[in-house]
Amino acid sequence: xxxxxxxxxxxxxxxxxxxxxxxxxxxxxxLESGQYFEELVGKKFDIAGAWWSVTVDPDMxxxxxxxxxxxxxxxxxxxxxADRRLDAFRFTANPAARKKMYPELVRYFQEExxxxxxxxxxxxxxMKPNVQGSTPLSSLELRFEDTWLx
Numbered sequence: 001x002x003x004x005x006x007x008x009x010x011x012x013x014x015x016x017x018x019x020x021x022x023x024x025x026x027x028x029x030x031l032e033s034g035q036y037f038e039e040l041v042g043k044k045f046d047i048a049g050a051w052w053s054v055t056v057d058p059d060m061x062x063x064x065x066x067x068x069x070x071x072x073x074x075x076x077x078x079x080x081x082a083d084r085r086l087d088a089f090r091f092t093a094n095p096a097a098r099k100k101m102y103p104e105l106v107r108y109f110q111e112e113x114x115x116x117x118x119x120x121x122x123x124x125x126x127m128k129p130n131v132q133g134s135t136p137l138s139s140l141e142l143r144f145e146d147t148w149l150x
Contacts, residue, residue, distance in 0.1 A: 008049040011118050015049075040074050050074070058089050058105045066113050077114035 012028035019026045026047070031039065039045055054060040063086045064072040068079065089105055092098050109115070130150045 008051060012049050015118075043074065043076055048074070058086065058102065058109075062086060062105065062109050062113065062115075063090055065115055066109060075114040079112065082108070082112065 009028075009030050012026075012030075016026040016028050040048055040050065052061055052065065064070045065075075066073060066077050066079075066082055067086050068077070068083050085105055085108055089098065089101050092101065131147065132150055133147045134144075135146075
């Protein structure tokens with residue numbers, strides 16, 4: 001768990017208590033940034049708490065985190081079927097077709113993937129009272145066309 005991200009530490013504590021009920025011991029180790037990323041990138045973990053600063057849209061979440069060719073696939077998950085499904089979703093331009101594909105893709109990764117989503121939080125990156133018109137996009141992109149200062 002990255003110690004500077006409080007929700008990860010809390011999630012680790014909750015997961016430890018839940019797993020204890022079924023006889024599994026989880027050692028939660030909050031780590032400083034350098035050690036955390038060294039162990040994450042080096043795949044030196046049995047289970048890791050992490051965060052991703054976009055929504056759980058398959059193209060912005062599952063593709064980078066679960067496609068076998070992605071540099072962000074820290075778990076090392078590899079599946080030709082997963083890659084095929086992700087590629088099909090990514091390269092489908094029709095919004096209606098993507099919407100239809102979405103539930104099955106999410107279901108597939110819930111059952112077959114190497115990630116478990118514990119929470120999806122909207123974070124606001126602007127906090128001053130004089131900032132107006134700031135509403136996060138569904139992708140959590142920071143866009144300021146409609147933002148102004150009072």
